[in-house]
Amino acid sequence: MTTNRQVKLAMRPQPGMLSRDVFAIEDAPVPEPAAGQFRVKVHYVSLDPAMRGWVSDAKSYVPPVGVGEVMRAYAAGIVDASQHPDFKAGDAVQGLLGVQQYALSKGSRVYKVDTGAAPLERWIGGLGMPGWTAYFGLLEVGQPKAGETVVVSAASGAVGSVVGQIAKIKGCRVVGIAGGAEKCRYVTQELGFDACLDYKAGELAQQLSLGCPKGIDVYFENVGGEMLEAVLPQMNLFGRIPVCGLISGYNATQSSPGPSLRPVLTHRLRMQGLIVFDWADRIPEAMFELGSWHKSGLLKIREDVREGGVDAFPETLNLLYTGGNFGKLVLKV
Ligand SMILES: NC(=O)c1ccc[n+]([C@@H]2O[C@H](COP(=O)([O-])OP(=O)(O)OC[C@H]3O[C@@H](n4cnc5c(N)ncnc54)[C@H](OP(=O)(O)O)[C@@H]3O)[C@@H](O)[C@H]2O)c1
Known part of the structure; x- marks a missing residue:
């Protein structure tokens, strides 16, 4: 060449x-x-x-x-x-x-x-930048504890699929949100999430309350817009929302009305943006941990x-x- x-x-x-x-x-x-x-x-x-x-x-x-x-x-x-x-x-x-x-x-x-x-x-x-984002965003910003309910949007994707599997490794109940039955089946049957909600089937707020009977402790945000609107009122006291991405708005041609942030106030939620490079010096650690989980079969990619x-x-x-x-x-x- x-x-x-x-x-x-x-x-x-x-x-x-x-x-x-x-x-x-x-x-x-x-x-x-x-x-x-x-x-x-x-x-x-x-x-x-x-x-x-x-x-x-x-x-x-x-x-x-x-x-x-x-x-x-x-x-x-x-x-x-x-x-x-x-x-x-x-x-x-x-x-x-x-x-x-x-x-x-x-x-x-x-x-x-x-x-x-x-x-x-x-x-x-999954072992590169999207995996590092999942690793630091969930563990450092989301701070999941065993027994808590973690919800992740764009759940079948590069970041979301790793977020949910790490949350399972940490002993959480994990609910994904994805578009379509095939992606949802993959998320539960292949990746081992406890449930996956198909937002394209409609009634997401209702699906969330059925799928998360104890409320939501961590919402890993990849999408924004209507998805955040459905999730926010169902957050538990002192919940955490790592704000990783807002893909639903990236190609927007006009501004859309935003959700009410009232639950952030009343439930003292901590909502924190993140950029993977905030942990640039710890990338070798993420590569090692993700690689070990992948090798042992705990992390599918x-x-x-x-x-x-x-x-x-x-x-x-x-x-x-x-x-x-x-x-x-x-x-x-
Ligand atoms: N903060 C950081 O440092 C950082 C680093 C990497 C990635 N990110 C963010 O993480 C998110 C996921 O990125 P990724 O690389 O893992 O991509 P990905 O999930 O592999 O692919 C994008 C997925 O987003 C979903 N999507 C697209 N438009 C949507 C809409 N309007 N409403 C709902 N869902 C929509 C689609 O899944 P469905 O078919 O399920 O809808 C699509 O397959 C993005 O928001 C990205 O910007 C942030």
Whole structure:
């Protein structure tokens, strides 16, 4: 291979789903590593809901991707040339390597991964950033205690599926919320959640009160909007709400009326936002713990691997916002 096919941001998008012309797909020469650098042949690119925010110039926790820059993405691949003392050809790695076939790195926040323990793509899914988010968001912000009821939205997805399984490991009663019977069946039968509510079947508030007869102690929020509205009044005293994501609003073209936050007041709820990088220095700990649970069979992880190379990036990304993915969405390049 002599060219490096890349996806670049061509323009700032309008509100709504991303159209293909937001991105430009270009061929560049394969880069050569300089002293202190290594080159990764990318095999899998991670598609993450946050990408919708990364291409917008609204103020956020990270600067936006610049117009003309390679699209930011977690990716996993194999080092194929190195002038770096700690990385050698053949090492399997993961990190923020971008939507492209080859990436140069100096090693900052790039992690070596063990493909004997789990396949390469899993290290950008349940054992990668979404898994770290579940691990820190649930344990540090949610602080679940044995016997408590934990509810998690987007329960069949990359973050939600790991949140629920860690909550089970910690002895909680776990109720997922997901879209459709097939995802709900997976969440209960494969992942071992105690129950899963299909929000597309309607009457979510009623489903929640039947599914959580002792109320809700921890709600791990991945969706926002109407889901938060149904959950809030059913929170127990001193409940905790890790606010991890609000995917239902990422492509909104108009503002929607918000829920009443009165239960936050009357029940002295602690509702805390989180960004996975708040625990950047503890990522090796999360990788070790998640990897151990996975190896022993306590943590099941599912990927939804799509074909089509970097050219298929724009359409594949949009699957996240319609629920078209089932498991951690990954693009094979
Ligand atoms: N704070 C952080 O540091 C951090 C890090 C990583 C991810 N996150 C957040 O975590 C959440 C989950 O991310 P993920 O990577 O694990 O994605 P994912 O759950 O694997 O995929 C997204 C899922 O969201 C659900 N969804 C999409 N639009 C929806 C809507 N309008 N209403 C209800 N559900 C909707 C769909 O599932 P259904 O088919 O079940 O509806 C879809 O499959 C996102 O909000 C993301 O932004 C936050």
